[in-house]
Amino acid sequence: MDKVLNKNLEEYKELLKNFINTQDERSLYKVERMSKSFIRNSVLPEEIVNLHIQAMDELYPDIANSFHHSMNFLLEAMISYGLAHQEFQLLREQQIALKSEISIAARMQETLLGTEKPNIDGLDIGVVSVPAHQMNGDYYHFLKGNDGMLGLAIADVIGKGIPAALCMSMIKYSIDSYPEESMRTNVILESLNRVVERNVESNMFITMIYAQYFPDESILRYSFAGHEPAYYFNAMKNTFEEVNTKGLVLGVLPNATYSQKELELEKDDMVIFLTDGVTECRDDGRFIKIQEVLNLIEQYKHLPAQDIVDRVFKYFEKLQDFTLRDDFTMIILKKEV
Amino acid sequence: MTPQSFVTVYKEWDIVGARQIAREMAKELGFNVVDQARIATAVSELARNIYLYAKEGQIHYEVVETMNKKGLCVRAVDTGPGIKDISLVMQDGYSTSGGLGAGLPGVKRLMDEFDIQTKVGEGTTITTTKWVRL
């Protein structure tokens, strides 16, 4: 660092002399370049003040004492800034390291929790799930049973980030271990509730929906655990109805029970599942009303399910100035024939 | 000036005296202006900690010389409450003063060598040295 400074002293002195004589912009531009090189080389503010003192002493040996003292005073005033700068530098390095760790974790989450939209007879599926930060606290998972039925899990961890993501992996692997087709949706939630209650700290809660669609009967069976209601769009009547069952969020009571309901779908009927990131997204402090979401869906109802969810997401993304405050997940099941 | 001396820190204004001796010794040893200011600031932090947390203590100054280098060793000694969690205190950003860079991690940065001995209920000794840059 001393070498850098000595080399710079001559250059700085020259520039300073030029500037004092002519007050030209060129010298100012050059000192701007120099200042950037100081930062690159971790030269601290007090050292720059010292450089200035030395340059002035050499250029004007008989400069006023009062000026000389004032410069020493300024140097002293810079010491704490120098310390703050060093700490800032260190914290920045740590932050870069953390960020890269988190992005590795996020990629792992994608691989661990990845799920593909299955092809189900007569059912058009649309999905959008976008995390507000790197790690998604919303989770959805599709399963296809042997007889062509669809299993759909949607969960939202209250409490976000890495702990939420870890919790999701646990849920996924539990679901994977169930003999899915033979289980009722409420029994699946009851079993997951026990897993969560036993394994997750009591300050973390999970809301969840488990649904199964049976294409042969065109019937959707579902159970809710404290989750946002879903909406059923009746194409013939052109109306929306809330779809819900009573039930506690997962992880509160060891023996919570859940109930199951069912719904028969006709052609062009839709079921819309959401997480609270949709209804809690805000437009300048105003909560978005679910009606606004449903109006949009109604407007786009003739489109394929994927186009509907994409357009709804784009609309809300724009409303929030392209910075999501919460993870946003919306899944639409649309009966085709 | 003797090569070894100390001041007692008891009142806030003693911090000023502690800084001044540090600066004068640093100057005499041939430290440049920037390092003089850094040593004075480090001593100021140590003395202020004594004043704030131990109520009373001393700052000792010693010129240290080896075959090929010369430096100033500053020792802050008190019999105050001691520090319970040193690694926490030495973490950047822990200082209660809030701002970045201050406190004991700052002292460590300002100086070249830093050692802390402390026992809860018995006191704290912080020894720190800076070498003259040749």
Ligand SMILES: Nc1ncnc2c1ncn2[C@@H]1O[C@H](COP(=O)(O)OP(=O)(O)O)[C@@H](O)[C@H]1O
């Ligand atoms: N000499 C001391 N005796 C007892 N406790 C101390 C002493 N010096 C520092 N501490 C403790 O360590 C903490 C951190 O000190 P420091 O890094 O100087 O930051 P700050 O003084 O701004 O809190 C203090 O808040 C205090 O609790």
Ligand SMILES: [Mg+2]
């Ligand atoms: Mg302090």
